[in-house]
Amino acid sequence: MSSARYPGAKPSLIVRKLHPENQETPIHFITGDEIDHKMFYRRNHFSYPTLTYSNYWLPINGSVVSPRIFSVQDILKLPSRTITAVLECAGNKRSLFEPKVFGEQWENGGISQGRWKGVPLRTLLELTGIQAGATEVVVEGYDYGKRTDLDNIYTYARSLPLEKALHPDTIIAYAYNDQPIPFKHGYPLRLIVPQWYGMASVKWIKQVSIVDSPFKGPFQSIDYMYYPNKENDNNSFPVTTINVNSTIQRPLNMEVLDTGKHIIKGIAWTGKGFISKVEISTDFGKTWSYANIMNQDQERYRWFSWSYEWVVLEKGDYTIMVKATDSHNQSQPTSPFWNRKGYGYNAITKIKIRIE
Numbered sequence: 001m002s003s004a005r006y007p008g009a010k011p012s013l014i015v016r017k018l019h020p021e022n023q024e025t026p027i028h029f030i031t032g033d034e035i036d037h038k039m040f041y042r043r044n045h046f047s048y049p050t051l052t053y054s055n056y057w058l059p060i061n062g063s064v065v066s067p068r069i070f071s072v073q074d075i076l077k078l079p080s081r082t083i084t085a086v087l088e089c090a091g092n093k094r095s096l097f098e099p100k101v102f103g104e105q106w107e108n109g110g111i112s113q114g115r116w117k118g119v120p121l122r123t124l125l126e127l128t129g130i131q132a133g134a135t136e137v138v139v140e141g142y143d144y145g146k147r148t149d150l151d152n153i154y155t156y157a158r159s160l161p162l163e164k165a166l167h168p169d170t171i172i173a174y175a176y177n178d179q180p181i182p183f184k185h186g187y188p189l190r191l192i193v194p195q196w197y198g199m200a201s202v203k204w205i206k207q208v209s210i211v212d213s214p215f216k217g218p219f220q221s222i223d224y225m226y227y228p229n230k231e232n233d234n235n236s237f238p239v240t241t242i243n244v245n246s247t248i249q250r251p252l253n254m255e256v257l258d259t260g261k262h263i264i265k266g267i268a269w270t271g272k273g274f275i276s277k278v279e280i281s282t283d284f285g286k287t288w289s290y291a292n293i294m295n296q297d298q299e300r301y302r303w304f305s306w307s308y309e310w311v312v313l314e315k316g317d318y319t320i321m322v323k324a325t326d327s328h329n330q331s332q333p334t335s336p337f338w339n340r341k342g343y344g345y346n347a348i349t350k351i352k353i354r355i356e
């Protein structure tokens, strides 16, 4: 559709909640692989923090050989790394679970992608040294508040196992798409943890602490755990790597189209590995064809755009299904893995279309 016929019509974020601010990316109306920060989803547990930038320092302490306090200037001088990665909220698509689960009712816009530049956390940890026996790295943000389920005030803090913290692509970022990180996305410094759901990528970093026992903060021990049972916490395990997944951008769910040729297009992504195939069915799963995957040779951590030319001659109602598979042979399952807090939804993507 030519935008010239619709002057001024442009996508906007979709509000889920304003206090704290939680908004979705208008993923169906995004073109391109690097999302403008104005269209980047926003996911916050608390009010935005107040920080004084003139006096901002990044302390690294705990089980280190020599604790240090870095200025942003110090960090800018170190060798940088630039990474284009999918950031997806673990609650993305939560609204699709049956039975429904409590929490932000994300549809499919709890996902964005862009280019982050920063310094590997590893580089900083090499400068402080790590003591023998250290097991995890805790990254704490400046934002804090009360949770509905606990009495104390908590900051937003998460830990990473040492191995993930030391991965050269786990970075302390200071730029997004060549600009300083926008305030709402973590200015001046945020963690970017490729391959893991977004909760790991802590914004507004206040300090980094190396620890030698499992970190038990509530955003790690209560939230961001998969609870497979409705009534108890048995068999819970932590939310980490992004599941293989896809979204149909066009046409829209429940759209009415005419007979003829239509381009079905969307994105597919995964945490570990890359997307190896995208299959599509326009007859409710009876037959499947391969969608055409664009730029399949691209670097890791990105989403893949795909498209499929659909020629439809018969009027009626159609269910279109998309199933992505990754290089570790993980495919979107027929039914989702239901869990009480509604994380990691990745069942086969479905929309309905009417042809008249």
Ligand SMILES: Nc1nc2c(c(=O)[nH]1)N[C@H]1C(S)=C(S)[C@@H](COP(=O)(O)O)O[C@H]1N2
Binding pocket: 040, 041, 042, 043, 044, 045, 046, 087, 088, 089, 090, 140, 141, 142, 143, 156, 184, 185, 186, 197, 198, 199, 200, 201, 202, 203, 204
């Ligand atoms: N300090 C801090 N970091 C945070 C959060 C937060 O509430 N506070 N939310 C996390 C979650 S759950 C997600 S999905 C991403 C969202 O990042 P964005 O708001 O830049 O999209 O940030 C993560 N980092």
Ligand SMILES: [Mo]
Binding pocket: 043, 088, 089, 090, 091, 198, 199
């Ligand atoms: Mo999230």
